[in-house]
Amino acid sequence: MKKFVNDPRQFVPEMLQGIALANPDTLTYVPEYNLIMRKDAPRDDKVSIVQGSGSGHEPAHVMAVGKGMLDGACPGDVFSAPPMDYVYETTKLLASPKGVLLLVNNYTGDRMSFEMAAELSEADGVDVKTLFIDDDVAVQDSTYTVGRRGVAGNFFVMKAVGAASEEGADLDELMRIGQKVNSMTRTMGLALTPCTPPAKGSPLFELPEDEIEIGVGIHGEPGRRRGKLGTADEMLAEIFEPVVKDLPFTSGDRVALMINGLGGTPISELYLLYGRAHQQLVDRGIEIGRSYVGEYCTSLDMAGASLTLVKLDDEIERLLAAPAEIGVRIF
Helix, strand or coil, X not given: CCCCCCCHHHHHHHHHHHHHHHXXXXXXXXXXXXXXXXXXXXXXCCCEEEECCCECCCCCCXXXXXXXXXXXXXXXXEXXXXXXXXXXXXXXXXXXXXXXXXXXXXXXXXXXXXXXXXXXXXXXXXXXXXXEECCEXXXXXXXXXXXXXXXXXXXXXXXXXXXXXXXXXXXXXXXXXXXHHHHCEEEEEEXXXXXXXXXXXXXXXXCCCCEEEECCCCCCCCCCEEEECCCHHHHHHHHHHHHHHXXXXXXXXXXXXXXXXXXXXXXXXXXXXXXXXXXXXXXXXCEEEXXXXXXXXXXXXXXXXXXXXXXXXXXXXXXHHCCCEECCCCC
């Protein structure tokens, strides 16, 4: 497998350094803790929002640092939770008089690191709360999680609490908003190919050319089952139906629809899937209020996609529509 890699152990630091060098006016890199943070953070007038998780899911989360989104992100190695001390030191560096909100995708390693860091930070006098994100409907438990996994739906939680933080909401209010958005968000993914971590140098799992992994996790965890490669419509149905039925989403609902690429799928294919999902929702009497197509939470170079639905109300939709200026410049 061909990769742009030097020393695999330095893959994440070299990536983070590149992000900071390309965006010197908006981002600061603290190499001791794998931390990418806003230049203007922390600010006395807002709660600081922090997320970590493992690397390999970019643009989540280090490329979602900026106004109206995250104040900082401290990832671990590829597909590995950040060490507890990274989270602890990040929390202290970003401590605001209004507090710190830690966003945690629901994986065992991430929970341990963030919960321990929160306890130590509280002992140091930091006002900190931890919010767990668990939008994946594919499995209830896995070897990586206690309960459902946190996947691409984390974007909507980040966006909503980031917007509310810019408006001056306090820590308790941000917890309420984040928990509300999480409760209204459902995701499921599907893999066409495995992914290849730089340190391993070979595919993380085997998937025959004529098979797909239905409900795959963003670290390559097994999903619900394997099926045969079919048409785009047939494969979309494998993730569309479980997501719609889980909340459930019903006629009269207004939703945000996201088709998220897992790293190795052309944008043209993602828009094809979006068009089919959009039409199926309309056919069920479900209105699409906001649309998202692209790569938001990837799994390195995995070919595949996930579908996320968020049930909207006036508050959630307003926060999702609020301006945001991520520190990574795209155009």
